[in-house]
Amino acid sequence: MSKELDQAATEAEKVIDTEINADEASLVDELTQANFRIEELEQQLAAEQAKVAEQQDSVVRAAAEVENMRRRAAVDVEKAHKFALEKFVNELLPVLDNMERALAGTSPTDEATKAVYEGVELTLKTLIKAVEKFGVTQVDPLGAAFNPEHHQAIGMQPSEDHPANSVMMVMQKGYMLNDRLLRPAMVMVSQGK
Known part of the structure; x- marks a missing residue:
């Protein structure tokens, strides 16, 4: 078992x-x-x-x-x-130019044109102040060094009174809108002596 x-x-x-x-x-x-x-x-x-x-x-x-x-x-x-005002301001620039020409064509000492001169001068100052409120500034470089970014040279002339490459005459003022060039100043540049 x-x-x-x-x-x-x-x-x-x-x-x-x-x-x-x-x-x-x-x-x-x-x-x-x-x-x-x-x-x-x-x-x-x-x-x-x-x-x-x-x-x-x-x-x-x-x-x-x-x-x-x-x-x-x-x-x-x-x-x-x-x-936004750029087009509008560009339309106003010829008005400003014409008012400056009217001032150049009249005299504050001549009795015949004194009233016109004062009226145009006052209107021009008011218009310039109005556009300056919206950022428009004049470029008036008389006596300053030539800057091709803001000036357009019409020509160069010899000059004993102005140093070389400086603006000796402004034919038309330029304008800027908020640091953007709207129109360059048209200028005559000095060649120096």
């Missing part, structure tokens, strides 16, 4: 070993499948994180673009406000 018991014990051990090996194999299969699933989930997570990063970058770029558009629009509005 002992042999039978030993044999039964051996068979039981074999069955147990087989079941343990089957359980171990099953556990190994489950662990392998779990590892495969974990790797798959990690890849999906990495892909989703990349999408999120891409979308965040897209949102940041869109916000920057909107901010740039706002800035450009603000600059355009500012320029429109600053230079």
